[in-house]
Amino acid sequence: MLAFAQLLDRLSYEPRRLAKEALLKAYFAEAPDPDRGYALATLTGNLSFKNAKPAMLRTLIADRTDPVLFALSYDFVGDLSETIALMWPSAAVDDTPPAAPPPLRVVVERLASAGKAETPRLLETWLDGLDETGRWALLKLVTGGLRVGVSARLAKTAVARLGGVDPNEVEEVWHGLAPPYEDLFAWVEGRAGKPETTDPVPFRPAMLAHPLDEEKDIGVLPASSFRAEWKWDGIRVQAVCAPAAGGAGHVRRLYTRTGEDISGTFPDILAVLDFHAAIDGELLVKRDGAVRPFGDLQKRLNRKTVGAKLQKDYPAAIRAYDLLALDGVDLRDRPLAERRRMLEDFLAGLGEPRIDLSPQIPAGDWAGWARARKSPATFLPREDAEAVEGLMLKRLDSVYVPGRPKGLWYKWKRDPFLIDAVLMYAQRGHGKRSSFYSDYTFGVWRRGAGGEELVPVGKAYFGFTDEELQQIDRFVRNHTVNRFGPVREVEHTAETGLVLEVAFEGLNRSPRHKSGLAMRFPRISRLRWDKPPSEADWIETLNAFLPSSEA
Structure with a gap:
């Protein structure tokens, strides 16, 4: 111990x-x-x-x-x-x-x-x-809440390093193993062979993309060697199905990109997996054929049980990107162009509306891709366009390599939304931040019954440097006007307060929040010491960012 x-x-x-x-x-x-x-x-x-x-x-x-x-x-x-x-x-x-x-x-x-x-x-x-x-x-x-900065992937990588085993090999046998993993350690140390796993639906480590550097990459990467497709605002998943041992039915599983088994949360997806294949795609909520905002998908995530009403109100679907295996044959060593053709044929034969094909972008040059990134609605139905995060650019000859290999796949995300908001409340963080006020609730102006007021619109706890954290913490301590348990209310008037530039990926209606809005991935972009709170944004600015289906 x-x-x-x-x-x-x-x-x-x-x-x-x-x-x-x-x-x-x-x-x-x-x-x-x-x-x-x-x-x-x-x-x-x-x-x-x-x-x-x-x-x-x-x-x-x-x-x-x-x-x-x-x-x-x-x-x-x-x-x-x-x-x-x-x-x-x-x-x-x-x-x-x-x-x-x-x-x-x-x-x-x-x-x-x-x-x-x-x-x-x-x-x-x-x-x-x-x-x-x-x-x-x-x-x-x-x-179980360690908070020591170690991901499951890092721990498995460290085990693999004991014997020079590829960490992705560990990932592929992981779901067939159980604590205390003595057969795993025997294998990586060379004392035994690779653990035999009878799992017919293993997780295959995901291939990831590098962020596109607009200054360095555009004009250097040959557009003719790449294929562009949409980057959807959902969660990356693998849907795997295979015949059970002995031929008694099928084994079905849904994994996140990190290998977490979320099958129990999406029984409606599992019910339509009736094939012998492994699909890489994006988990979304679709209603009446249209992709719904990420906020709808969030209502399905991290639940132990999912009732019939939740499944009906927020029906899950998969938009497929890639085909990793088919009829027991591993396709990952084949070029993307071939896998894409096989995926198109596979989905056409499947005929399942909950699993459809992610469309590629007709434009085949950087100028066309830039237009698509800026205005997805030019190419897609309005509801689908509002669920696009940006573009994925993939080499046509790329094999499916676990991890983040250089030069093969790039993600070109749309520019984030930016607003100026006022710090309203602060709470101490956890772990190494437990002595600092590092969790911030911020708001924007609106016209209420009593006049102009600030209304909370989001919370953020990252995006700032250690030096900026100390500056904000000092401001919180020097401008506290009230305490509510572990939460401090910070002075926020038109004249006195701290303005934060907040970046976020999207916005949805939310009846659970006082403002009626919920932000997607908010973070502190910079501190606006130069701005008085009176110059922060108004709620109307945020309402203009709402998807048209929720405006």
């Missing part, structure tokens, strides 16, 4: 990706089985304990400390695990040293088998025997 705690502690303070990878690789090389496998499961979000929940941890600390002091401390620290770890009092009543911390495997296996009544006693015993870092790591293990 101590080695795992030290790993998490070092990862939380290390900002560099390659350095994090080196820390992970060293840990996986030194830690024994099955400890390192359980650590990998924790880092990839594949470990949970049904009887160990945050509410139970709050009860434990309430029995040991003053609840008012805990509430104040939690407000300041901003992280439940860190607050409990720092405040947990010693249980020693004499000079008897605490018991040695248990190995990680013991912690995981005991928590997995412990009943509801036994779990709190186990945690108390371990918390009493660990130091602050150990307690913090134990609590992170229990809650």
Whole structure:
């Protein structure tokens, strides 16, 4: 447990990706089985304990400390695990040293088998025997919210580096494996062959694109070697279906581009997967043949259960980009032009309205592509045009390579929307930002019953530099006019306040928000110290950005 705690502690303070990878690789090389496998499961979000929940941890600390002091401390620290770890009092009543911390495997296996009544006693015993870092790591293990800057992909990459295995090979067998992954470690270390997986519908690591550099790339890349298609405002998915072993029906699965299985959230999509193939495409909501705004898709995401009404009101669909496998044959090593022809034939034969073909853009030169990017409605129906994020440019001879290879695929996104808004409320962040007010609610002007007023229109917590974060934090502390628990109300009058230039990708109606609007991917573009709040934008400016179907 101590080695795992030290790993998490070092990862939380290390900002560099390659350095994090080196820390992970060293840990996986030194830690024994099955400890390192359980650590990998924790880092990839594949470990949970049904009887160990945050509410139970709050009860434990309430029995040991003053609840008012805990509430104040939690407000300041901003992280439940860190607050409990720092405040947990010693249980020693004499000079008897605490018991040695248990190995990680013991912690995981005991928590997995412990009943509801036994779990709190186990945690108390371990918390009493660990130091602050150990307690913090134990609590992170229990809650699952590590916040140490390690993605599942990075953790798998570090495992692959133990033996020079391609990380994409690890991705392809991953969904057929289970903690503590001893067969995976044996393979990458050369002690055994590649794990045999019986999964008929594996995830295939996605091919990604580089942002197009308008100054460097346009005019240099030969337009004749590329094909342009629309970049839709949904989420990238793989829809995979194959006959089950023994021929009893089909196995169907829907993956995100990172390999997360979201099949349970979209049963309506799974129901129409009746083929032996793997499709790469964009998950959207379509109604009456038209693509709906991203806000409609958001109503379907991150849900454990999806009822019939939600499926009816927000019907999911896939707009297909690519065909990765067909009838058990892997097509990824074939050129894009060939895969596209096969995809067109496949979808024509499929005849499923929920799975359609993403149209390519007729213009075959940079000037034509620039016009399409600026005015998608010239080429598409109005509703579909409003769901376009930009263009994808793909080499006709490109094979489907996992990751982000250079020179093959480019994304040319449309320019973001920009508004000037006024900072209204601020809240402390988490992890390394827990001492700073880094989560901001901002608003624009509108004419209300009592005259001109600011109304909140969005929240953002990134886009600024560390230096700008310190400047905003100082402004928040010096201009706080009210407190609502962990939230500070910041002075925002026509004369006094901080104007933020906010960039965002799109806008939708939202009855859940006071302004009636919801932004897509808002972030702070720059600080407008030069502008008084009276010169910030009005709600009418945002309404003009709404898709015509919602205006």
